[in-house]
Amino acid sequence: MQYANAYDETKRLALEILSKGDVVVKLYEEASKQLKMAVILTERQEFVKTFNCIAKCQKIISSLNLSLDMQYPISIELNExxxxxxxxxxxxxxNRDVKLMNDLLxxxxxxxxxxxxxxxINSASTPRRL
Incomplete structure (x- = not known):
């Protein structure tokens, strides 16, 4: 139990030191992972688990959408x-559509x-603060 708490704390601290750009990339990586897993689970006909993976992926996409600053034109396009x-x-x-899942992936x-x-590019052009 003590190790689980230490792991969770380390994970939390690691997320706190990430830049906003790093957080966005991590969210995309997790969305990709969940969708890959959904494809595998669909092929295994484990549909409840597939549903859960896709629901997690949708939640991540919603989080990315909610984080947009709509004053920029790119945000409007990303919103769509x-x-x-x-x-x-x-x-x-x-529809349990593996082809569509792969296209979205x-x-x-x-x-x-x-x-x-x-x-x-942003990290290279931004000076680091200590």
């Missing part, structure tokens, strides 16, 4: 894209890679 992804995740879940991974690159 997140809405599309959320809706299609629900459709893939109901590809889209999420492309977004993750784009944010990862943008974060890298």
């Amino acid at each position: 894209l997140y809405g599309f992804i959320y809706e299609k995740l629900g459709e893939a879940n109901v 590809s889209l999420i991974n492309d977004l993750k890679d784009s944010f990862k690159e943008a974060n890298k």
